[in-house]
Amino acid sequence: MAIPRIIVCLVCLILCSQQTLIAAETKAKPNFIVIFADDLGYGDLECFGHPKFKTPNLNRMAAEGARLTQFNVPVPYCAPSRATLLTGRYPWRHGVWFNPAPDGGRFRSGVGIADSEVLLSEKLKQNGYATICIGKWHLGHDPQYYPTRHGFDDYLGILYSNDMRPVNLIKGEEILEYPVIQANLTKRYTDRAVEFIRENQKRPFFLYLPHAMPHKPLAASEAFYKKSGAGLYGDVIAELDWSVGEIFKTLKELDLDENTFVIFTSDNGPWFGGHTAGLSGMKSTSWEGGLRVPMIARWPGKIPKGQVIDTNCGSIDIFPTILKQAGIPLPTDRVIDGKDLFPVLTEQAKTPHEALYSMKGNFLFTVRSGPWKLHVKQSPRQLLANQGKDWIDPRGPDGVTIIAPYEQAMPDQPPGLLTGDQPGPMMLFNLEDDPGEQHNVAKQNPQVVARLKKLYDQMQTQVPDSIRNFNQKPKKKAASSR
Ligand SMILES: [Ca+2]
Structure with missing residues (x-):
């Protein structure tokens, strides 16, 4: 029996409109960018009170979004802080409470993020996001721990700190370059970040950009070296600020600005030469100088402009905050210590935490x-x-x-x-x-x-x-x- 043409047309029409709807939904999903500086102190940015360093792009980001003044990391050094950002869990739950180091002692190899942990990258990838990690990984440097095995489609960077040897630059899972010229790292990472945004402008993406700088040894490219008038540290900060500017320039050019939630923060307090804006201590200490970091959140039309938020919260909250905005439920088979920060960012809600631990x-x-x-x-x-x-x-x-x-x-x-x-x-x-x-x-x-x-x-x-x-x-x- 021949199917009447009108019914065929109707079925086609319904299928087409469903396709359009799915496409529209995919496009409507927000993009997420997390820029994670290394050892950047609470007072290392102009908008957080540094008397000499100039950070015009970050100042603008803060003016167009929210600047958080009581934002904490759970550990005053690198690897545990990173695993917490990506899992929403304290180090005693995700298990990375130490710094893997290829040239170190007891954490030289065979240690890293467990397969059983659920990472932000994995959740977003499973839900149709393009994902990339550009920069310092530090959640293990044996192949089973590589970013590409933990939810990232692609990777470019040094798998650990830039003072650990060998300083290999990895692309995907292969060594791209050894030894790496550290002075070019910020620029190379930025170029790849911009390229990734362009490649994925028509689908939702997650760009995780954990910069190498200003972790020691400091290095800046020719365009910035000796240009800030505030020493090598100032040059490095100026280049990081330029990097942020390039990302926003790209988002605006591609008309993605209003659909992209951008977070800028640091993994722990500063080492020598950095600045805590009057807080005590430094990196690797449990004083506020070690644990409190600058944090800026920007999302035009969603996060009100020009806010200064002094609510107790921390990097532990980024995982649930981003998943909520992506419409992805939290894992229910484990403790997630972090809380959704969106009410804090948009409605000046009180802290969701009775206490924060280090x-x-x-x-x-x-x-x-x-x-x-x-x-x-x-x-x-x-x-x-x-x-x-x-x-x-x-x-x-x-x-x-x-x-x-x-x-x-x-x-x-x-x-x-x-x-x-x-x-x-x-x-x-x-x-x-x-x-x-x-x-x-x-x-x-x-x-x-x-x-x-x-x-x-x-x-x-x-x-x-x-x-x-x-x-x-x-x-x-x-x-x-x-
Ligand atoms: Ca660090």
């Missing part, structure tokens, strides 16, 4: 709740405090590629405050009254100490024994009594 090595260190911060464990305010002026940062890459070795910052350029009460365990600070963590007020506030310690103890029960007891020597077997 870790150093295999220990929980601090707990933050409201204005209060309890240092349960003791952390120094400065590392390598007694080095002389002729000290050279040993954190160089392969000798053949080090740029400007004598211009790297020295320990006589501490990034944060070194003053204040002598560090010790169980110190309490009110960060509203005392943002520089100068005066321990534990004795005056025993109830606050008790409340925060209880929160700490509760979280401590969730840290697996394998992590908590990592450094303990195995107990000797009791002698047989026969």
Whole structure:
């Protein structure tokens, strides 16, 4: 029996309109860009108070979006902070509580992000997103840990810090270049980022751009070297700022600006030569200078312009925030510590966290709740405090590629405050009254100490024994009594 032509036409029409609808939905999905600087201090940007560094593009980004002034990372160094950003979980859950290092000791190989972890890249890729990681990965450098095995379609970058050897530039899973010229890294990463946006302008994309800079050794390209008038560190910051400008220029040119949510932040506080804007400590310490980072969020039409948000939140929240905006449910088979930040960014909502925690090595260190911060464990305010002026940062890459070795910052350029009460365990600070963590007020506030310690103890029960007891020597077997 012949099917009447009118019915065939109607079926075609319905199918076509469904196709159009699917295409429209795919196009309507927002794009996500996370720009993640390495060791960029809370005070390293002009819009966060740096007196010399100029960051016009980031200033504009902040003016057109939200600048967050109480944004924390859970660990004051690289790898754990990155795994938290991509999983929304504390290091004692995702398991990367150390820095994998190909030239290091016990974390030289066989360590990295577990297959069982669910990464932002994996979720977005499964939902039709084009994904790329450009820059420092640091979640393992054996093939099973490569970004391309964890949800990224493509990768360009150094798999670990730019001071670890060998400094290979990897494309996909192959070595593209060795040794890499570090001075060109920011430019090369930016060029690839712009190219990726162009390639994927007609489909939703996730661009994860964890820059190498300003992690030491610092290096800037010819166009920026000695141009900022604020030293090599200033040159490096100016080039990062240029990079951000190139990305926004591309989004605007391709008419993607209003459909793209862009986040700019850092993985931890600064090393020598950086700036904490009056916070105490530095990278690798649990003082605010180590844990608080600059954060700017911009999405025209969604995030109101010109906001300064002082709500307690952190990098742990990026995973659930982005997934919510992508319309992708959170995994339900595991604890996700982060919370959706969109109400904070758009409606000035209160913090979604009763408390935020920090870790150093295999220990929980601090707990933050409201204005209060309890240092349960003791952390120094400065590392390598007694080095002389002729000290050279040993954190160089392969000798053949080090740029400007004598211009790297020295320990006589501490990034944060070194003053204040002598560090010790169980110190309490009110960060509203005392943002520089100068005066321990534990004795005056025993109830606050008790409340925060209880929160700490509760979280401590969730840290697996394998992590908590990592450094303990195995107990000797009791002698047989026969
Ligand atoms: Ca870092």
